[in-house]
Amino acid sequence: MRVGVxxxxxxxxxxxxxxxxxxxxxxxxxxxxxxxxxYMYTCSEPGQEEIKQAIRKxxxxxxxxxxxxxxxxxNTFRKTIExxxxxxxxxxxxxxxxxxxxxxxxxxxxxxKAIEAVKMAVxxxxxxxxxxxxxxxxxxxxxxxxxxxxxxQAALDCADGGLDVVLVEKSPSIGGMMxxxxxxxxxxxxSICILGPKMVDVVQHEKIKLYAYSEIDEIKGYVGNxxxxxxxxxxxxxxxxxxxxxxxxxxCPTRNAYDHFNFGVATTRAINxxxxxxxxxxxxxxxxxCRQFTKGKCGVCAKICPTGAINYxxxxxxxxxxxxxxxxxxxxGLFDLDKFPEYGxxxxxxxxxxxxxxxxxxxxxxxxxxxxxxxxQTEPKTVVFVSCAGxxxxxxxxxxxxxxxxxxxxxxxxxxKDHIPDSQSYVFYMDIRSNGKxxxxxxRRAQExxxxxxxxxxxxxxxxxxxxxxxRGADTLLGTQVEVEAxxxxxxxxxxxxxxxAGMAEKLHISYDTFGFYVESxxxxxxxxxxxxxxxxxxxxxxxxxxxxxxxxxSAAASKVLSLFSKDMLESDPAIAQVNINACVGCxxxxxxxxxxxxxxxVLRNGRKVAKVIETVCAGCxxxxxxxxxxxxxLQHFTDNQLLAEVNAICQS
Amino acid sequence: MSVVAGxxxxxxGFLCNWCSxxxxxxxxxxxxxxxxxxxxxxxxxxxxxxxxxxxxxxxxGADGVLVSGCHPRDCHYTDGNFYARRRLEMLxxxxxxxxxxxxxxxxxxxxxxxxxxxxxxxxxxxxRIHQLGPLHVxxxxxx
Numbered sequence: 001m002r003v004g005v006x007x008x009x010x011x012x013x014x015x016x017x018x019x020x021x022x023x024x025x026x027x028x029x030x031x032x033x034x035x036x037x038x039y040m041y042t043c044s045e046p047g048q049e050e051i052k053q054a055i056r057k058x059x060x061x062x063x064x065x066x067x068x069x070x071x072x073x074x075n076t077f078r079k080t081i082e083x084x085x086x087x088x089x090x091x092x093x094x095x096x097x098x099x100x101x102x103x104x105x106x107x108x109x110x111x112x113k114a115i116e117a118v119k120m121a122v123x124x125x126x127x128x129x130x131x132x133x134x135x136x137x138x139x140x141x142x143x144x145x146x147x148x149x150x151x152x153q154a155a156l157d158c159a160d161g162g163l164d165v166v167l168v169e170k171s172p173s174i175g176g177m178m179x180x181x182x183x184x185x186x187x188x189x190x191s192i193c194i195l196g197p198k199m200v201d202v203v204q205h206e207k208i209k210l211y212a213y214s215e216i217d218e219i220k221g222y223v224g225n226x227x228x229x230x231x232x233x234x235x236x237x238x239x240x241x242x243x244x245x246x247x248x249x250x251x252c253p254t255r256n257a258y259d260h261f262n263f264g265v266a267t268t269r270a271i272n273x274x275x276x277x278x279x280x281x282x283x284x285x286x287x288x289x290c291r292q293f294t295k296g297k298c299g300v301c302a303k304i305c306p307t308g309a310i311n312y313x314x315x316x317x318x319x320x321x322x323x324x325x326x327x328x329x330x331x332x333g334l335f336d337l338d339k340f341p342e343y344g345x346x347x348x349x350x351x352x353x354x355x356x357x358x359x360x361x362x363x364x365x366x367x368x369x370x371x372x373x374x375x376x377q378t379e380p381k382t383v384v385f386v387s388c389a390g391x392x393x394x395x396x397x398x399x400x401x402x403x404x405x406x407x408x409x410x411x412x413x414x415x416x417k418d419h420i421p422d423s424q425s426y427v428f429y430m431d432i433r434s435n436g437k438x439x440x441x442x443x444r445r446a447q448e449x450x451x452x453x454x455x456x457x458x459x460x461x462x463x464x465x466x467x468x469x470x471x472r473g474a475d476t477l478l479g480t481q482v483e484v485e486a487x488x489x490x491x492x493x494x495x496x497x498x499x500x501x502a503g504m505a506e507k508l509h510i511s512y513d514t515f516g517f518y519v520e521s522x523x524x525x526x527x528x529x530x531x532x533x534x535x536x537x538x539x540x541x542x543x544x545x546x547x548x549x550x551x552x553x554x555s556a557a558a559s560k561v562l563s564l565f566s567k568d569m570l571e572s573d574p575a576i577a578q579v580n581i582n583a584c585v586g587c588x589x590x591x592x593x594x595x596x597x598x599x600x601x602x603v604l605r606n607g608r609k610v611a612k613v614i615e616t617v618c619a620g621c622x623x624x625x626x627x628x629x630x631x632x633x634x635l636q637h638f639t640d641n642q643l644l645a646e647v648n649a650i651c652q653s
Numbered sequence: 654m655s656v657v658a659g660x661x662x663x664x665x666g667f668l669c670n671w672c673s674x675x676x677x678x679x680x681x682x683x684x685x686x687x688x689x690x691x692x693x694x695x696x697x698x699x700x701x702x703x704x705x706x707x708x709x710x711x712x713x714g715a716d717g718v719l720v721s722g723c724h725p726r727d728c729h730y731t732d733g734n735f736y737a738r739r740r741l742e743m744l745x746x747x748x749x750x751x752x753x754x755x756x757x758x759x760x761x762x763x764x765x766x767x768x769x770x771x772x773x774x775x776x777x778x779x780x781r782i783h784q785l786g787p788l789h790v791x792x793x794x795x796x
Contacts, residue, residue, distance in 0.1 A: 069678045070695070071670075098681025099693055103772075109689040112657050116692055502727075509729050511672065513766035531671055531765070532729065575697075595731040621730035622701030626740070638697055647706060650665055650692045651714030 003122055004035040004060035006051055008042035008067035014101040019111040026115045032126055034058055043073050048080040055084040062125040066094035066118045087130035094121040123649035127642045131574035136616050138224040139324035140565045145216060148176020149547055150539025151329030152202050153554030159207035161562045166321050168230055172213045173278035175199055176331055178547060182361040185411040186442035192277050199279045212280055219507050223534025224570045228321045234314040235284035241309035244281035246273055248301035257289035262359045266366030271301045276364050325534045325564055327557045330504060332540035335390040335493040343462045349375040350469050351462055351489045354408055361415050371419045373488045380487030383416050384471045385409045386459045387429045390494030398494045403544035405492035406433045410443040413452035425452040426484050428459050428473050455482055462489055495544040508535055517543045528557045536560050575637035576618035583632035584610040590624035590633050662716040662782050664690045669699045671729035673721035675765030685772035688779040700733030704744040711753050717782035720760040
């Protein structure tokens with residue numbers, strides 16, 4: 001066996017705190033290692049060339065690269081050695097950057113640790129076996145979860161690229177948060193006017209199959225072959241008959257149903273169509289409020305419906321769809337007012353959230369676009385905006401910036417002045433974050449042209465005084481206390497992960513961070529990929545994002561799917577479990593423990609029972625290998641021998 | 654010697670590829686300083702960790718063993734870490750029977766985004782092992 005070891009300096013990243021030359025020198029002493037060297041940037045073109053030349057000149061058959069994390073460059077070097085004629089699984093990487101040079105301060109200890117890490121890799125690579133991928137067919141359909149602007153963009157781009165798309169939206173209409181907005185910054189474009197045509201494109205596209213008011217029940221399978229179960233929630237209205245005429249909504253006697261679309265600014269009917277531009281424009285019954293469900297009698301909508309679409313007996317329905325890739329665009333959620341006892345915790349009707357104000361500004365909203373404050377339906381003359389209501393506040397568990405509040409506050413201040421020319425807006429802010437194209441000019445316009453008064457400081461307390469709300473805060477630039485008597489207070493509440501985000505991540509087997517936002521594969525270079533191949537991210541499910549960023553990510557995710565599907569066959573990962581039938585005693589414990597049902601019983605010709613791995617289903621976790629009492633089933637590339645070789649390299653030296 | 658005498662003890666870590674190995678990477682990228690005793694072995698899933706690996710390490714030279722996987726319910730392989738949890742919890746109770754202080758073995762869950770938590774886990778466990786001292790005193794005296 002002829003092992004070659006390549007130690008990377010990574011500029012000063014590794015060489016700064018690890019004596020790389022000494023590591024290489026130590027490696028030359030190891031049995032089996034015939035070549036060891038150190039190089040400035042092993043991942044660079046000349047660095048890779050050096051590996052290839054050494055393989056040829058020295059006749060190397062196993063390669064160890066000690067550099068950054070294998071999560072970063074394992075694939076790079078696998079390709080390198082493959083080009084030089086070696087099997088790609090004859091490579092091992094020792095992570096001496098993330099796990100050593102970047103975290104240890106003592107050069108001597110770091111160097112010693114690096115020597116050990118490379119020794120472990122050498123011990124493992126000597127036990128490596130060549131592995132070969134097989135190829136399997138790809139199902140060229142894509143599932144998009146979430147019909148907000150990011151999901152719609154992804155669905156449209158995939159469909160225009162010729163893919164069949166299954167779009168699942170949990171609320172009764174697609175459009176997401178953007179469909180609730182009045183105008184968009186920094187152009188003051190009408191939000192639904194630019195979104196509406198896109199929504200129509202989605203529903204009319206022959207390649208897009210839309211499931212509105214549906215949720216993902218179950219996801220099984222792997223890249224190229226996912227089996228999805230979709231729960232079509234009961235709407236109690238047969239959508240194949242409903243024409244969206246709205247007669248039921250007009251006649252429904254229940255007028256106090258919670259209006260999800262308007263975030264509770266107004267109430268709606270128990271049977272309702274969320275908004276005029278809804279797609280699909282179909283009615284649904286909210287059984288929590290409907291008298292037929294709560295009191296057992298009413299039936300007005302059933303009597304009035306001209307097409308007989310009402311069906312109180314309707315049940316949830318499960319449909320199955322098979323796809324090859326998944327784009328997750330589940331969006332975000334918002335902090336509730338009850339998180340802010342100092343601002344009244346939702347008890348004062350005239351303290352509202354930014355999105356609620358957006359509905360009040362909106363012509364399709366409950367006030368038909370006239371700014372009327374909720375308590376007495378009068379025009380507010382003084383409006384106070386409080387930015388960072390929750391955001392950048394560690395004590396509330398939101399240390400991050402919510403990204404777009406500074407901009408929408410400026411927009412709402414401008415719109416307030418447009419609607420009520422004799423009004424005055426005040427904005428309490430921590431910092432103005434307007435780092436987009438045309439954004440800073442926009443926030444300046446709010447101040448200079450529209451006279452919004454920006455006060456740098458936080459609001460300590462909001463309390464009622466007659467018909468007014470007193471907003472008491474600090475002006476940290478003047479170093480004084482400020483009190484503003486406002487008619488209406490708008491809180492820019494923090495952006496949080498969508499409700500149920502963690503549960504969805506668990507179904508998808510993707511990671512999420514402490515806040516419930518999904519984790520991308522690489523923060524800089526793989527922003528829409530996840531660590532689960534075949535699953536991509538778009539929009540605010542990954543972190544707070546404004547519309548252009550969400551649209552951009554939607555398109556990016558679509559392009560990833562299109563390039564994945566550009567091949568008819570995908571290569572399987574050969575690092576899967578294998579059964580040695582001579583050692584297998586047929587206890588079939590592995591069959592029971594396999595999380596993927598990838599192992600089945602096989603009867604040999606002599607009648608003996610053994611386990612058999614279904615290659616395409618095995619995901620390579622290795623639970624079976626540590627279950628097997630006789631070591632008969634081995635996860636390739638992580639066999640008992642390979643892992644114990646690593647243990648021995650550390651413990652027995 | 655595998656470790657620098659007087660400064661380090663031998664600690665072996667089995668980290669799952671999807672969460673904890675990534676968490677250790679995140680800690681590195683964020684330059685969260687840690688003690689240098691830990692030697693990391695990458696496994697696809699904490700469910701791949703055979704309890705016998707842990708025992709083997711402790712019997713042949715390690716002073717401490719750490720296993721870290723994805724948070725329960727967030728396993729890349731659906732429920733590999735549930736198997737790990739059962740096996741490792743059982744192992745923890747068995748270790749005293751073979752004469753090994755159970756505090757020398759620890760299993761935990763660290764996700765790929767929890768660099769800071771990883772720093773804490775490594776620091777705490779290393780400190781604990783240093784408090785317990787070397788496991789293989791006899792061997793060292795003989796050597």
